[in-house]
Amino acid sequence: MTLSAVMVRSSAPLARRNPVAKLVAATVFAVGVLATLDPLTPALAIAAELVLLPLFGVGYGTLLRRGWPLLLSVFGVVLTTILFGANRDGASVFAVGPIDVTTGVLTVALGLALRLVALALPGIMVFATTDPTDLADALVQNARAPARFAIGTLAAFRLVPLLGQEWQALRMARRARGVDAGGNPVAAARLFAGTVFALLVGAIRRGTRLATAMDARGFDSGTPRTHAREQTFTRADWLFLVGAVLLTAAILTVSIATGTFRPVLG
Amino acid sequence: MGAVELRGFGWRHAGRKAWAVRGVDLSIERGERVLLLGPSGAGKSTLLAALAGLLADDSGEREGTAEIDGLDTRKARERVGIVFQDPATQLVMSRVGDDVAFGLENRGVPRAELWPRVADALDAVGLTHPLDRPTHALSGGEQQRLALAGVLALRPDLLLLDEPTANLDPAGASLVRSSLNAAVSRETTVIMVEHRLAEVVPFVDRVVVLAAGGGVVASGPPARVFGEHGAALAADGIWVPGQPLPAPRRATAAPGEVLVTADRVALAQRLAPTDLSVRAGEALAVLGPNGVGKSTLALMLGGLLRPGAGRVVASAVLARDDAARPPHRWRAADLTARIGSVFQNPEHQFVASTVRAELAVGPRRLGRPLAVVDELLDRLHLDHLARANPYTLSGGEARRLSVATALASAPRLLVLDEPTFGQDRRTWVELVALLADLRDEGHGVLAVTHDPALVEALADRRLELAP
Amino acid sequence: MSNNRWRTVDIVVAAVLGVAFGVVFWAWGLLYNGPADAIPLPARTLLYGVWLLPAVLGALVIRKPGAALFTETVAALVSVAFGTSWGWTLVLQGPLEGLGAELVFALFAYRVYRLPVAALAGAVAGLVAALYDVLYWYPGNSWASFGVPYLALTAASSLVIAGGGGWLLTRALVNTGVLDRFPAGRERPAV
Numbered sequence: 001m002t003l004s005a006v007m008v009r010s011s012a013p014l015a016r017r018n019p020v021a022k023l024v025a026a027t028v029f030a031v032g033v034l035a036t037l038d039p040l041t042p043a044l045a046i047a048a049e050l051v052l053l054p055l056f057g058v059g060y061g062t063l064l065r066r067g068w069p070l071l072l073s074v075f076g077v078v079l080t081t082i083l084f085g086a087n088r089d090g091a092s093v094f095a096v097g098p099i100d101v102t103t104g105v106l107t108v109a110l111g112l113a114l115r116l117v118a119l120a121l122p123g124i125m126v127f128a129t130t131d132p133t134d135l136a137d138a139l140v141q142n143a144r145a146p147a148r149f150a151i152g153t154l155a156a157f158r159l160v161p162l163l164g165q166e167w168q169a170l171r172m173a174r175r176a177r178g179v180d181a182g183g184n185p186v187a188a189a190r191l192f193a194g195t196v197f198a199l200l201v202g203a204i205r206r207g208t209r210l211a212t213a214m215d216a217r218g219f220d221s222g223t224p225r226t227h228a229r230e231q232t233f234t235r236a237d238w239l240f241l242v243g244a245v246l247l248t249a250a251i252l253t254v255s256i257a258t259g260t261f262r263p264v265l266g
Numbered sequence: 267m268g269a270v271e272l273r274g275f276g277w278r279h280a281g282r283k284a285w286a287v288r289g290v291d292l293s294i295e296r297g298e299r300v301l302l303l304g305p306s307g308a309g310k311s312t313l314l315a316a317l318a319g320l321l322a323d324d325s326g327e328r329e330g331t332a333e334i335d336g337l338d339t340r341k342a343r344e345r346v347g348i349v350f351q352d353p354a355t356q357l358v359m360s361r362v363g364d365d366v367a368f369g370l371e372n373r374g375v376p377r378a379e380l381w382p383r384v385a386d387a388l389d390a391v392g393l394t395h396p397l398d399r400p401t402h403a404l405s406g407g408e409q410q411r412l413a414l415a416g417v418l419a420l421r422p423d424l425l426l427l428d429e430p431t432a433n434l435d436p437a438g439a440s441l442v443r444s445s446l447n448a449a450v451s452r453e454t455t456v457i458m459v460e461h462r463l464a465e466v467v468p469f470v471d472r473v474v475v476l477a478a479g480g481g482v483v484a485s486g487p488p489a490r491v492f493g494e495h496g497a498a499l500a501a502d503g504i505w506v507p508g509q510p511l512p513a514p515r516r517a518t519a520a521p522g523e524v525l526v527t528a529d530r531v532a533l534a535q536r537l538a539p540t541d542l543s544v545r546a547g548e549a550l551a552v553l554g555p556n557g558v559g560k561s562t563l564a565l566m567l568g569g570l571l572r573p574g575a576g577r578v579v580a581s582a583v584l585a586r587d588d589a590a591r592p593p594h595r596w597r598a599a600d601l602t603a604r605i606g607s608v609f610q611n612p613e614h615q616f617v618a619s620t621v622r623a624e625l626a627v628g629p630r631r632l633g634r635p636l637a638v639v640d641e642l643l644d645r646l647h648l649d650h651l652a653r654a655n656p657y658t659l660s661g662g663e664a665r666r667l668s669v670a671t672a673l674a675s676a677p678r679l680l681v682l683d684e685p686t687f688g689q690d691r692r693t694w695v696e697l698v699a700l701l702a703d704l705r706d707e708g709h710g711v712l713a714v715t716h717d718p719a720l721v722e723a724l725a726d727r728r729l730e731l732a733p
Numbered sequence: 734m735s736n737n738r739w740r741t742v743d744i745v746v747a748a749v750l751g752v753a754f755g756v757v758f759w760a761w762g763l764l765y766n767g768p769a770d771a772i773p774l775p776a777r778t779l780l781y782g783v784w785l786l787p788a789v790l791g792a793l794v795i796r797k798p799g800a801a802l803f804t805e806t807v808a809a810l811v812s813v814a815f816g817t818s819w820g821w822t823l824v825l826q827g828p829l830e831g832l833g834a835e836l837v838f839a840l841f842a843y844r845v846y847r848l849p850v851a852a853l854a855g856a857v858a859g860l861v862a863a864l865y866d867v868l869y870w871y872p873g874n875s876w877a878s879f880g881v882p883y884l885a886l887t888a889a890s891s892l893v894i895a896g897g898g899g900w901l902l903t904r905a906l907v908n909t910g911v912l913d914r915f916p917a918g919r920e921r922p923a924v
Contacts, residue, residue: 015431017886026821026824027821027824027825030821030822030824030825031825034822034869037873038871041859050306056872068760074443077870080871080874081871081873081874084871084874084875084878084879085270085874085875087875092647094506096274098400105819108873112870112871113825119821120821122821123813123814123821123824127813127814132360133359133360133361133364143780148739148744149739149744149803151358151805152744152745152748153744153748153752153886154360155359155745155748155749156745156748156749156752156807156879157360157748157811158359158360159749159752160752160756161402161403162354163513163752163753163756164756166614167756169609169611169614170614171569172565172571173607173614173615174598174615174617175570175598175601175625176568176570176601176602176607176609176615176672177602177615177617177628177671178598178599178601178602178603178627178628178631178675179598179627179631180597180598180599181615182597182598188654190536192760194617196757197902197905197906198614198616198617199753199756199757200611200750200753200902200906201613201657201909201911203750203752204746204749204750204794204906204911204912205747205911206354206355206749207742207745207746207748207750208742208745208746208914209350209352209355209356209851210355210356210358210745210749210913211740211741211744211745211746212315212320212742213348213350213355213356213358214349214368214741214745215320215347215360215741215742216318216320216346216347217347217358217369217372217416217417217420218343218344218369218372218420219372219741220740220741221343221344221372221373223372223373223562224299224375225371225372225374226370226371226374226375226376226380227371228363228364228367228368228370228377228380228384229364229367229369230377246387247689254279264835264868264869264872279913280913280919281913281918281919281921281923282923283923322740324736325914369841411820619905655908655909655910657908657909657910657911708815
């Protein structure tokens with residue numbers, strides 16, 4: 001298993017923003033896009049995201065490398081909507097057996113596909129440009145998240161590369177024991193479950209030891225922690241947040257003004 | 267400061283019938299350096315955890331007292347630092363400087379004072395990397411030095427070392443020992459648990475031996491304790507310096523047919539082109555520094571990893587009608603009947619919920635009788651554990667089980683990755699005898715190893731991989 | 734256990750479970766949206782329960798208020814960080830699902846961790862997840878032919894896979910001894 005969670009170290013103006021600011025901005029933007037079902041809003045959102053991408057220091061190639069699984073779910077959602085969409089308005093474009101594919105259904109499907117992409121891009125932009133340590137620091141220092149949970153999770157997150165290597169070792173070790181799927185899907189599922197189990201045993205054992213080592217260095221002593229690294233929430237971060245709100249509002253305004261806005265609830 | 271006083275101390279983990287450690291009476295002066303010995307299961311690590319104040323009241327039952335400078339150990343945690351065995355599970359942060367800073371943050375050290383202390387601690391252990399170097403880019407020995415720096419930055423009066431070099435190759439272990447020598451002041455009390463004694467004895471003033479059933483058997487200067495108790499300790503599995511190992515065993519007959527040949531096998535970034543062949547009835551040791559690709563080579567010969575270049579050819583003796591195909595393309599069941607791989611970490615290979623079921627996996631896949639299961643339980647002294655969950659076994663038991671599972675499907679060729687790593691003396695002796703027997707029965711044995719004693723005791727031939 | 738304060742080992746192991754499942758989700762997502770696309774929704778939801786496993790498993794292992802919520806949230810965030818195909822919406826959906834399971838354990842005052850409670854927690858988490866999907870992803874689809882079967886099948890799958898599976902998984906983990914520092918591990922007969 002190779003994980004593509006490679007950090008882009010960038011001094012681009014938006015990549016440098018406080019991680020909490022980036023999280024909040026992405027969430028505001030995502031909720032805005034989620035609020036409506038029309039294709040225009042997410043299309044505008046995607047356009048805005050693609051324009052902003054260089055300001056995060058993320059190249060379009062990087063985006064493709066990290067974002068390709070998205071295309072799978074786009075396909076899934078489009079297929080599902082074509083099969084089960086209630087809206088059968090508009091002219092028939094083609095028919096698959098008893099299923100009449102109309103322009104109405106296609107519009108809905110297109111809207112959903114665009115939403116999916118519009119919602120995924122902010123996640124890629126935030127996580128590709130945010131160091132996990134900085135995120136934990138900022139959550140504690142700027143968002144008052146409990147330090148024990150933030151730092152404890154960060155420590156667990158550090159085990160990810162180890163888990164990736166472990167997964168490979170477990171797969172090979174199973175083959176060495178004579179256990180393989182040989183193209184049988186039931187055997188494949190059992191093999192997957194068995195490997196996950198072994199991975200969990202190792203992960204819990206490591207987590208327990210790690211927790212002991214952390215306590216040995218005073219993690220649960222109850223003394224108020226100091227912060228070795230300072231995270232600041234500057235005026236630029238506020239401006240960035242305001243910018244995200246304004247951008248979201250602008251996109252929604254356009255979609256309302258053009259009459260395409262279709263609220264998801266109600 | 268840093269004086270230790272134990273009186274009738276004992277601890278039983280919740281859910282266990284037996285006491286992990288019991289009846290320990292021990293006084294240690296400030297600045298003393300003590301090596302704690304005892305057979306596997308004598309509770310050495312539990313005792314260190316107790317001294318470090320890490321045994322929570324809700325996780326077991328305590329008896330007697332344990333004090334540091336007159337304070338109960340649970341209230342003296344700020345005076346104590348502990349370094350554990352596995353670097354991967356004691357480094358908390360992902361960058362070198364941040365990891366040393368972690369403990370200081372927990373103690374509430376202000377930022378202005380914190381970074382100079384980080385620098386001093388790194389300096390003391392001899393780590394010269396930039397502060398933002400990712401910890402995963404360090405070697406095992408360097409990671410363990412970093413763990414030591416993280417503890418020393420807190421300026422403990424009592425330093426506990428729980429097998430700090432057990433997970434390291436010889437080069438890494440020597441890095442850590444030199445850091446300990448240089449960085450630990452004579453005022454700091456040190457209590458250390460370690461299996462390989464020869465190298466650490468010069469560092470300590472006193473040896474304390476715990477008995478398996480409880481209590482302290484012996485205590486005194488190393489020379490006296492080893493002189494009086496050396497043979498008994500060795501029989502308990504402890505690597506006592508100067509205690510002779512069984513005489514080396516070479517093959518009793520000339521090697522037979524070639525079983526497998528590696529022809530210029532290589533993998534980008536991991537292994538340079540390598541030639542090698544293994545014959546029936548011979549034991550081959552593959553040596554070389556860390557990172558040279560020994561384990562990669564073992565995986566390729568084991569049919570588990572496809573070579574990036576070159577090829578692995580199994581002879582007709584080994585592959586029968588499958589000789590045209592390379593081992594990595596064989597069906598898994600066929601593979602286990604021909605080549606048995608034993609991984610460095612035995613737990614990676616466990617797939618069943620009891621020891622007995624674990625041994626039955628191979629024969630069952632091959633449709634062979636299960637009589638071999640009882641034979642192996644007996645031969646590897648696992649019969650009393652037949653119903654135990656494999657994950658609950660001790661290190662030595664797990665190693666014996668992993669070898670037994672490979673033998674269960676009767677392969678002609680055995681490929682072992684660091685089979686003696688971290689084993690106590692008793693398991694080591696048994697394992698070497700078993701491998702020698704297998705070789706003399708006509709198996710080909712290939713072992714990737716850092717262990718010079720294993721090479722000395724078993725290998726008919728050695729291959730040194732160069733970087 | 735009456736003590737509801739999270740120990741370090743509770744936090745780290747819950748987070749490790751979350752992280753491990755984040756990694757598993759990454760692999761599972763490729764399967765769920767790849768080859769499994771051959772099974773059209775809503776029938777594909779029979780596999781849905783896997784997404785809710787961490788919520789039930791976290792609660793059964795840690796047995797403290799917030800464990801289901803925390804574990805499922807970490808799993809969701811980690812899978813977002815790796816680039817899941819559902820993107821940022823999981824940042825909302827993960828915690829909501831976790832809350833669904835959390836609600837059930839809270840209903841039993843964080844005292845009962847037996848199979849029926851685990852199954853119920855899995856089912857409720859699945860119901861929340863399915864409602865979110867239907868409202869946000871498939872609002873244009875017909876309730877009769879899509880929405881209702883989607884909810885029912887997801888809840889059933891979650892009851893079995895997340896609830897029953899989580900319970901079995903916890904029991905298997907207890908037998909390996911790695912949960913000895915947790916209340917679940919103490920239920921093993923003393924050895």
